[in-house]
Amino acid sequence: MKRRLLIAVLALLGIVAAVLLWSPWDRCDAPEPVCTALGEIGELENVVAAEADYDTASGVSTGSAPVLVVWEIRLLDTLSPQQAADIADEVSARTRAVVVDGVELEHAVGIVAGAPQASQVPGLDLYPLHLLLGDQPRTEVLQAFSLWQHGASRVDNAGAAAPNTEALLELARFAHDRGYTPTLELPDGRIRYTPNGDFKLEQLSIAVAAKAQPNVDTAIFGSGSLSVHSSSPDGSEQTGEIKRWLDEHEPLSEPTAYSLSTPGFATILEGWIGGELPEYLIAKPPVLPDGVTAWPSDEKAPACTRDGIQLSLSEPDAAAGSRYLSLYARNVSGRACSLQGYPQITFLNADGEPQDDADTRPATHVSAERIVVPVGEYAISTLDWKAMSTSQDPDETTALGVAVLPGLEPVALTPMHQQVPASLDILDGARVDLSPWMQAAEGRAKPGESTGAGDRPGSLAP
The missing domain is CATH 3.30.300 (GMP Synthetase; Chain A, domain 3)
Structure with missing residues (x-):
């Protein structure tokens, strides 16, 4: 009896063991x-x-x-x-x-x-x-x-995560030394680095240092630039401190852009770490087109005045999603006069009212040099912007209020196309790149020169 009971117990234990060892992987x-x-x-x-x-x-x-x-x-x-x-x-x-x-x-x-x-x-x-x-x-x-x-808490096709900042930096050094190029981050994603080509320790390090600043929520380095998100309000002293830290930080080995956003991404501030700009953004004196002789320089030439300058517009031009317009300033004063700086432009809608938040921004590639405009000659300033959709019938620019220089009285100019008033697809909130006054600009003809369709002069509105 005891032997049969022992056999039954052993059989039962065998069944239990088989169940415990069985796996759905099988x-x-x-x-x-x-x-x-x-x-x-x-x-x-x-x-x-x-x-x-x-x-x-x-x-x-x-x-x-x-x-x-x-x-x-x-x-x-x-x-x-x-x-x-x-x-x-x-x-x-x-x-x-x-x-x-x-x-x-x-x-x-x-x-x-x-x-x-x-x-x-x-x-x-x-x-x-x-x-x-x-x-x-x-x-x-x-x-x-x-x-x-080597310490990663997670590794998958998206990259690797390290449990803390110290481990993240150590993992980065390990990856760099072996020529690996993974995305590295903290588990919560508040620091993340995605190489854009070679793995560069200084790029991860700047993200780590940025996250360590007060009121910084996330610091993400990707596509060659640093994105910082602040937990402090837009316009606050704390957000200003973060921006100053970015602007005053030692530049990286190559110019590196940053963006700084505030809660809800209401505002995004942009700049360059340490204020170091790439070569293509460093403003340089304008280069005259081939065949154009520089105007004589005269240190004694007086500044141009509103009454001594006649303003006009080219016809609008377009190419591959971009828009172009030229502004001309003709010297009608009877003597040479000088210009240096940017015209002041206000974009006006069909009611003659300034458009909401539509403004110019200085072109970054050219510096504002002093030019002396001979009698009868035209100085030029160029406007460039991206095409904007007008499908919802928004306010468009139908006229420009233009002052030769800030502080001078503006005049109203109406864009013309084939001698008919034309609106421009400059809508509320637009940003238009504006060059300083120059003697000439590549690809931009002046009144009286051989022109393409987009460089014929417009009319000076009364």
């Missing part, structure tokens, strides 16, 4: 070639488990191809990066060699490692290393395991 609801490959992969040394999802809904059942086979291969945590890379390469080759008669297959192979954690999605586990293999599985897994074993 199931295979797929055609035989897929299941065979899955079994072989699962028996590879250092493979902890393997699973394949044969997604018929992606192909056969809908009458389209291919059918997606999603493979998930869990590797031993303690593998060296090279061992993991070798297995990933073999797994990739085996899965892509699977053939099911009459069915086109598409394979998605995921490599996972580490202790799984439950996610907010029922039945879905998250692994600290989860990589979808691409065209270079050996290289991809070698890098992923290297980053993970």
